[in-house]
Amino acid sequence: MNDTILDPQDTGPSKGLDTISLLSSDTRLQGRPKLCSDCGLCDSALKNRMSSACIFVRNQTADIEQRLHGRTRRPDDEQLFGIHRAQYVARMRRPNPHAQWSGIVTSLAARLLEQGQVEAVITTGAAAGTRFQSEPILARTPAEVLATAGNKPCLSPNLRLLDTVREQGIKRLAFIGTSCQVHMLRAIEAELGLDKLYIIGIPCSDNVTYPDLEYFLTQVSRSPQTIVHYEFMQDFSLWMRHENGQTERINYIDFPMDKLHGIFPSSCLSCFDYPNTLADLTVGYMGAPLGWQWVLARTAIGEELFELIRPELELGDLISSGDRTRGMPHYIARLNQPPGAKKPPFLVRKLVAYMQRKKGSKGLEFARAIIEMKLLRNLNYVRSKFPRFEARVVPEHVYHTLAPYADHYQAVFGRPLTPPRESAS
Ligand SMILES: Cc1cc2nc3c(=O)[nH]c(=O)nc-3n(C[C@H](O)[C@H](O)[C@H](O)COP(=O)(O)OP(=O)(O)OC[C@H]3O[C@@H](n4cnc5c(N)ncnc54)[C@H](O)[C@@H]3O)c2cc1C
Numbered sequence: 438m439n440d441t442i443l444d445p446q447d448t449g450p451s452k453g454l455d456t457i458s459l460l461s462s463d464t465r466l467q468g469r470p471k472l473c474s475d476c477g478l479c480d481s482a483l484k485n486r487m488s489s490a491c492i493f494v495r496n497q498t499a500d501i502e503q504r505l506h507g508r509t510r511r512p513d514d515e516q517l518f519g520i521h522r523a524q525y526v527a528r529m530r531r532p533n534p535h536a537q538w539s540g541i542v543t544s545l546a547a548r549l550l551e552q553g554q555v556e557a558v559i560t561t562g563a564a565a566g567t568r569f570q571s572e573p574i575l576a577r578t579p580a581e582v583l584a585t586a587g588n589k590p591c592l593s594p595n596l597r598l599l600d601t602v603r604e605q606g607i608k609r610l611a612f613i614g615t616s617c618q619v620h621m622l623r624a625i626e627a628e629l630g631l632d633k634l635y636i637i638g639i640p641c642s643d644n645v646t647y648p649d650l651e652y653f654l655t656q657v658s659r660s661p662q663t664i665v666h667y668e669f670m671q672d673f674s675l676w677m678r679h680e681n682g683q684t685e686r687i688n689y690i691d692f693p694m695d696k697l698h699g700i701f702p703s704s705c706l707s708c709f710d711y712p713n714t715l716a717d718l719t720v721g722y723m724g725a726p727l728g729w730q731w732v733l734a735r736t737a738i739g740e741e742l743f744e745l746i747r748p749e750l751e752l753g754d755l756i757s758s759g760d761r762t763r764g765m766p767h768y769i770a771r772l773n774q775p776p777g778a779k780k781p782p783f784l785v786r787k788l789v790a791y792m793q794r795k796k797g798s799k800g801l802e803f804a805r806a807i808i809e810m811k812l813l814r815n816l817n818y819v820r821s822k823f824p825r826f827e828a829r830v831v832p833e834h835v836y837h838t839l840a841p842y843a844d845h846y847q848a849v850f851g852r853p854l855t856p857p858r859e860s861a862s
Contacts, residue, residue, distance in 0.1 A: 470494075472823065472830070474617040474644070474704035477573060477594030482603075483625055490624035492617050493704055496832045501623045501715050505736055514801070516838045517808045518724070519714025521733040522740060526725045526753035536586040537668065538730050542613055542637055542720050543586040545746045547579035549611050549635060552745075557602065558611040560585040561593045568665060570647045573598050575605075587666065591647045592702065596621055599629065609633040615641035616710035623715045635738055638716025640723060642705070642811055649700040656696050657687050671727050671803050673793040688790035690780075706818040707826070709835050711808050718742045724804035729753045731804065759798030761806035766845045768810055772817055773849050813839055817850075827857060 469479070472493035479487050488494050499509060506520050515521065533540030549555045557577050562585040564570040571593035576582035595614050602610055610631055612622060619638050626634060645653060654661035658677050667677040669689075677685045713719045717739035724731035734743045771778075780786065798806045812835050819827050836856055839846070846854040 472704045472707050472826070474615075474702065474708070475592040475594050475646075476618045476621050477597035478599075478621045478625075480594055480597035481600045483596075483599060483628075486625050486628070490621045492620040492710070493707060493826075493830060495829045496709065497620065497624060498710065498714065498832045499834075501620070505623075505715070510834055512837070514805070516834050517805055518712050518733060519710075519719075519735065521719075521735045522737075523734045523743070524724070524755065525732040525734075525743070525750075526729045526755050527732050527750040528729050528753070530749055530751050533583070533586050537588045537666070538722055540586050541730055541732065541746060541750070542639065543583050544749060545637060545718075545720075545742060546576070546582045546611050546613060548745055549742075550576070550579045550582060554745075555609045555611045555633070555635060556607045557605070558582045558613065559595050559598050559602070560613045561589050561595060563587075563589050567647075569650055575601050588668075590644065590667075591650045592644050593618075603630070607631075611635040611637065613637045613639070615639060615644065616713040616715070617641075617704065617708060619713055619715045620710065635742060636716045636718075637742065638713030638719045640712050640719060640721035642708075642711045642807075643701050644705050645700050646702065653697065653700055656693050658685060660685070668722075671723060671725075671799070673790060673797060688786070688793075690786045690789050690793075694780075695778075703818075703822065706815055707823065707830055709812060709815060709830075709832055711811050712804075723807060724755070724801045726753065726756055726800055756800035757802045758800060759796065759802045759806075761798050761802055761809065762841065764798075764806065765809065765813075765842050769813065769842060769845045769849050772814060809838065813842070813846075824857075831856065 469475075470493065474493070478484065478490060502509060502520055508520070510516050510520055518524070527541065529539035529541055529544060533544065536543060543560070546558045546560060550558060557575050560574050560576050560582055562572045562574040564572040569589050569591065571589035571591050573593055573595040574581065574585055575598045576585065593615075595612070595618050608631055610633070612619075612634065614622070614636075616638060619636055622636065651661070654664055654667075657675060658664060660679060663679040663681070664677045665680055667675060670676050673690070674686045674688045675692075677687075679685065712721065712733070714735070717734075717736045719733040719735065721731050722729070732743065734740045781789070797803070816831060816835060816839070819831060823830070836854065839854055843854040
């Protein structure tokens with residue numbers, strides 16, 4: 438339960454608008470490196486493996502992909518989406534009303550338990566008395582995992598449960614988590630003594646701490662206390678469902694960015710794995726048409742997972758329309774403006790939102806667009822706040838992916854897009 442007594446609206450972001458740290462007010466996290474997403478590894482007996490496993494110490498995506506797939510990414514969509522064997526548009530035939538989307542993730546994990554393929558699932562529930570404060574859960578029954586359906590959109594130290602997994606003698610495990618958690622887990626996988634590990638990944642971007650989540654909702658909603666579900670949708674707006682069943686929407690362009698830019702942890706702004714590329718199966722929505730989920734089977738285990746849930750799925754069509762490359766130069770120019778820069782007038786914002794919905798990228802092109810935008814924004818963040826870390830935390834594929842925009846980048850920022858090691862030589 439949140440023990441903050443002040444109204445989050447009055448307190449502002451927990452760490453000040455331009456502070457580069459995780460959450461200075463949380464004593465549990467004091468002494469952690471400034472790039473920390475609180476994945477939980479450091480709360481476990483495996484803490485001493487942090488420096489060799491942490492994505493924010495050294496991004497090992499290419500090495501892990503080589504181990505998992507025996508190859509590197511192809512020079513196509515894999516540069517952005519990560520290596521995959523197949524991708525689908527799908528939704529549960531009988532959606533779970535408590536799920537974030539249709540409930541593919543928790544239904545799949547429940548089947549793994551039902552069929553005895555795993556003994557436990559690490560998943561994320563809500564802390565008692567809250568809707569959205571994350572609490573890592575080691576589910577041993579289908580009902581326990583189904584009870585964790587729905588996003589708790591804040592950092593969650595799920596890997597701390599690895600100690601419990603070992604203590605309970607669990608040998609067949611499923612893990613549901615975000616890309617930073619999955620990177621750490623892959624890096625230590627061989628040392629866990631497991632007979633089988635299934636990794637179901639959810640795409641993740643701009644996660645926040647729980648106090649900042651509360652603050653965020655006060656800034657975007659007329660009734661933050663009654664929100665029961667919210668999602669950043671593919672139609673360029675945030676949908677918030679309230680207790681009374683009504684849905685409130687706010688266009689992305691109307692977000693009060695001058696009040697929000699400080700809420701994102703430095704780790705999330707230094708993350709280059711939005712689509713959770715090291716999972717066996719990634720289940721998101723951003724590459725699918727509105728109302729559908731986007732599923733990428735990456736490994737043989739991922740294909741096995743998909744086949745397990747396939748009979749319960751309705752399959753849709755992969756679509757792709759629009760041209761993201763037209764918007765990127767404007768985005769690059771905007772990145773160079775201060776975060777509190779004045780918003781365009783109301784009518785211009787209305788028109789932009791309308792045009793985004795009408796003409797904006799859809800389906801796979803929408804996913805390409807937002808992944809590219811986040812790669813670019815985060816590259817810039819690392820360059821401005823942690824320049825010495827760039828060679829370690831920015832993986833090579835980021836530069837290949839963004840290469841088509843190198844001239845715009847040079848023109849706006851007055852420096853090459855290429856990594857410092859290359860430009861130095
Ligand atoms: C912070 C955040 C940002 C996201 N951003 C995107 C995005 O930009 N694009 C996109 O395509 N998808 C994104 N997702 C994933 C998406 O919202 C859905 O979670 C996913 O598509 C699964 O939907 P579902 O109905 O199958 O899941 P459900 O069956 O409802 O299950 C949801 C699962 O998510 C897990 N979960 C919830 N909160 C957390 C958390 N904080 N950390 C780790 N695991 C958690 C739960 O354990 C549960 O197993 C995001 C998720 C989170 C938590």
